[in-house]
Amino acid sequence: MDDVGERLGRVIPLPAPPLSVLDIEAIITGWKHRLGLEGWEISVAWDEPLEQEDSLAEVVPLSVYDYAKLRLSPAWPTWDRRWANLTILHELIHLLTRDYGCAIGAAEPMFSPTAWTIFESRCDHEEEQLVDRLATLFFGHLGAI
Numbered sequence: 001m002d003d004v005g006e007r008l009g010r011v012i013p014l015p016a017p018p019l020s021v022l023d024i025e026a027i028i029t030g031w032k033h034r035l036g037l038e039g040w041e042i043s044v045a046w047d048e049p050l051e052q053e054d055s056l057a058e059v060v061p062l063s064v065y066d067y068a069k070l071r072l073s074p075a076w077p078t079w080d081r082r083w084a085n086l087t088i089l090h091e092l093i094h095l096l097t098r099d100y101g102c103a104i105g106a107a108e109p110m111f112s113p114t115a116w117t118i119f120e121s122r123c124d125h126e127e128e129q130l131v132d133r134l135a136t137l138f139f140g141h142l143g144a145i
């Protein structure tokens with residue numbers, strides 16, 4: 001608490017300290033547990049650039065089942081705890097849709113290249129909408145880690 005704020009009879013919260021690597025790892029572990037992903041091995045590729053530079057984060061399921069790599073924007077140390085939770089939660093929910101995505105991908109040979117591009121883009125968009133809504137819902141009910 002701020003001394004000046006106390007002397008004036010007001011509570012003036014101090015800004016939260018920046019997040020650390022340990023904070024990020026705790027957030028990942030906490031949401032893995034909440035989402036039932038304890039069996040997943042999720043490593044953070046701290047030094048790898050994002051495939052899409054304007055993304056906040058990316059999760060990449062690996063060829064070995066239940067293994068994934070998470071990449072974060074280099075701006076992650078500036079995130080507040082709420083934003084870090086929502087961003088990481090969003091990426092981990094993508095892991096829950098892995099098999100659904102594989103099923104969609106299996107249909108590619110049935111499409112012409114143009115039709116596949118349109119269909120896949122639509123599926124990606126709808127998955128993002130679903131994942132975003134679920135992340136907001138889970139965060140709203142369960143709170144930050």
Ligand SMILES: [Zn+2]
Pocket residue numbers: 090091094128131
């Ligand atoms: Zn997403």
